[in-house]
Amino acid sequence: MPLSKRQHFFLAELDIPVWELRETSLSTDAKIDDESTEYTPPALDIDLSPAIWLLMASTEMNDSEARLFDAMLKALKLSRRAVAVIDFQTFEALAGRDTDNKILLVMGETSLMPAALSLTQPTLIQQNDSRWIATYSLQDMLQQPALKATVWQALKLLPVAN
Known part of the structure; x- marks a missing residue:
C-alpha cells in the first residue's frame, strides 16, 4: 500500500x-x-432500505434453503427485493444504526436479539424504534419440518401477513 x-x-x-x-x-x-x-467503515453492498430485515447466521443458502425461503416470501406476497437479508456478523457491525421503523426477523439463535424473544413462542417485541420477531432458521426447518408451523405463526406477526 x-x-x-x-x-x-x-x-x-x-x-x-x-x-x-x-x-x-x-x-x-x-x-x-x-x-x-x-x-x-467500508460501505456495505446490502440495500438497507426495506422495512423488513431478515437476520440469519449466513446469507449463503443451498438449493433447499433457497426454495424454502422463496416459498415463505411467496406466502407473504413479498419479493426478495422487499427484504434485506443480513448475516449476524454484518448486523453486529451496523451497531444498531438504520434500524428505526424496521421489522427485524431473526432466524436462528443469536445473542444479538433481545432477551425477551423466544424461538418457540413467536412474539413481536418493540425495542427502541424497531420491532423484533425471532424464529427458527431455515436449516432447523429443513431438518425438523414440524417447526414450520411455529415459523408460520411468527411470520403471521409481520404486518404484511395481515
Missing part, C-alpha cells in the same frame, strides 16, 4: 524502516483520512 509523505515522516521519526515501496496497492473500501484519525 503506498504511503503518504506524512506516513513516511512519522515512520522515520519512530525509526521504523520502510522496507520497500510496493508496486501494487492492496484494495480496501475503508478510508482513513491522512489529516485525522477518524475511521470510515
